[in-house]
Amino acid sequence: MPYIDPTSTIQKLEEMGAKKILLQLPDGLKPHVFDYFTALSRKFSVIISSQPFYGACDIGNREVYDDVDCIVQFGHSEIPNVPYPKPMIFEEYRQNRVVEFDPEIFEPIRKSGYSRVGLLASIQYIDTLENARRSMEKSGFEVKIGKNDARLNYPGQVLGCNFSAAHSVSAEVDCFLVISTGKFHSTGVQLSTDLETFLLDLNEMKISSMKQETERFLRRRYAVLSKAQNARKFCVVMDTKIGQRRSSLTRVIAENIREMGGQAVIVSTDDIRPSDYENMMCDAVVFTGCPRVPIDDWEKFSVPIMTPPEFQWLFGIKKQSRYIMDEIVTVD
Numbered sequence: 356m357p358y359i360d361p362t363s364t365i366q367k368l369e370e371m372g373a374k375k376i377l378l379q380l381p382d383g384l385k386p387h388v389f390d391y392f393t394a395l396s397r398k399f400s401v402i403i404s405s406q407p408f409y410g411a412c413d414i415g416n417r418e419v420y421d422d423v424d425c426i427v428q429f430g431h432s433e434i435p436n437v438p439y440p441k442p443m444i445f446e447e448y449r450q451n452r453v454v455e456f457d458p459e460i461f462e463p464i465r466k467s468g469y470s471r472v473g474l475l476a477s478i479q480y481i482d483t484l485e486n487a488r489r490s491m492e493k494s495g496f497e498v499k500i501g502k503n504d505a506r507l508n509y510p511g512q513v514l515g516c517n518f519s520a521a522h523s524v525s526a527e528v529d530c531f532l533v534i535s536t537g538k539f540h541s542t543g544v545q546l547s548t549d550l551e552t553f554l555l556d557l558n559e560m561k562i563s564s565m566k567q568e569t570e571r572f573l574r575r576r577y578a579v580l581s582k583a584q585n586a587r588k589f590c591v592v593m594d595t596k597i598g599q600r601r602s603s604l605t606r607v608i609a610e611n612i613r614e615m616g617g618q619a620v621i622v623s624t625d626d627i628r629p630s631d632y633e634n635m636m637c638d639a640v641v642f643t644g645c646p647r648v649p650i651d652d653w654e655k656f657s658v659p660i661m662t663p664p665e666f667q668w669l670f671g672i673k674k675q676s677r678y679i680m681d682e683i684v685t686v687d
């Protein structure tokens with residue numbers, strides 16, 4: 356079970372002079388809630404939020420954090436270009452064990468004919484990047500770790516909504532290797548760069564290509580989009596979470612819809628619920644918040660739900676020869 360030691364958090368809060376704090380935990384860390392509360396309550400007045408918190412893009416509602424001195428969020432890495440309204444402490448969850456790589460593990464990449472590899476990791480595995488780079492270079496690969504943009508904290512980092520570290524080296528590599536769990540980050544890298552991407556799962560010590568997974572993903576997305584092609588009435592939904600709020604983009608999409616003769620209503624939410632759009636009787640939803648919502652949760656919706664690039668491709672507003680992943684660069 357993942358665990359983050361609160362000792363350094365306590366020290367940071369003392370240095371800051373904080374008295375009242377709000378603690379936010381992802382579901383995976385909630386089994387430790389009594390330990391965290393006991394440890395922090397010795398020095399501070401603590402409230403723990405029960406919301407799930409999937410990323411540093413979400414710090415909950417103003418009413419909850421208005422009267423605290425600091426928000427502490429465990430598990431995620433700060434998003435540097437988000438204008439947080441309160442002092443924040445992000446305690447990242449990292450797997451920092453030293454991993455020894457058997458050179459054999461990289462064979463699937465070599466067998467596919469690649470020698471120049473872009474290396475990436477989700478925050479949990481960011482400490483293993485340098486070690487993986489050294490092992491790959493010893494095995495004869497040329498390895499690049501890409502520069503992050505202002506939404507990411509580290510070179511080589513990947514988020515479900517940002518692949519900037521991949522874009523920065525995509526012209527110099529043949530393929531990508533992503534150290535992560537689950538397939539979302541690695542399929543996202545393949546879709547956003549159009550280069551074959553491999554997933555390195557450190558629990559299984561196995562590398563697998565995301566080629567077939569990406570094809571399955573595209574089939575699913577095109578099936579959803581085909582249901583939206585005759586849509587005339589759209590809900591264009593802006594998520595008000597601080598790191599997902601793209602109000603300018605929401606207005607652009609609504610304008611696109613009006614220009615093509617459709618009807619658009621702009622809707623704001625901090626908790627997108629399928630029943631809301633059934634009640635509004637729209638033909639389709641364009642969601643400008645977390646790109647994972649339309650992609651992971653589409654089956655919960657009885658109307659087709661799309662990302663902004665999907666909408667703009669489907670209705671010919673932007674010509675593109677291949678699928679474009681939605682990515683968040685900045686919020687407003």
Ligand code: SF4
Pocket residue numbers: 409410411412413514515516517598599644645646647683
């Ligand atoms: S917008 Fe989505 S993918 Fe991006 S950090 Fe937030 S939860 Fe993660």
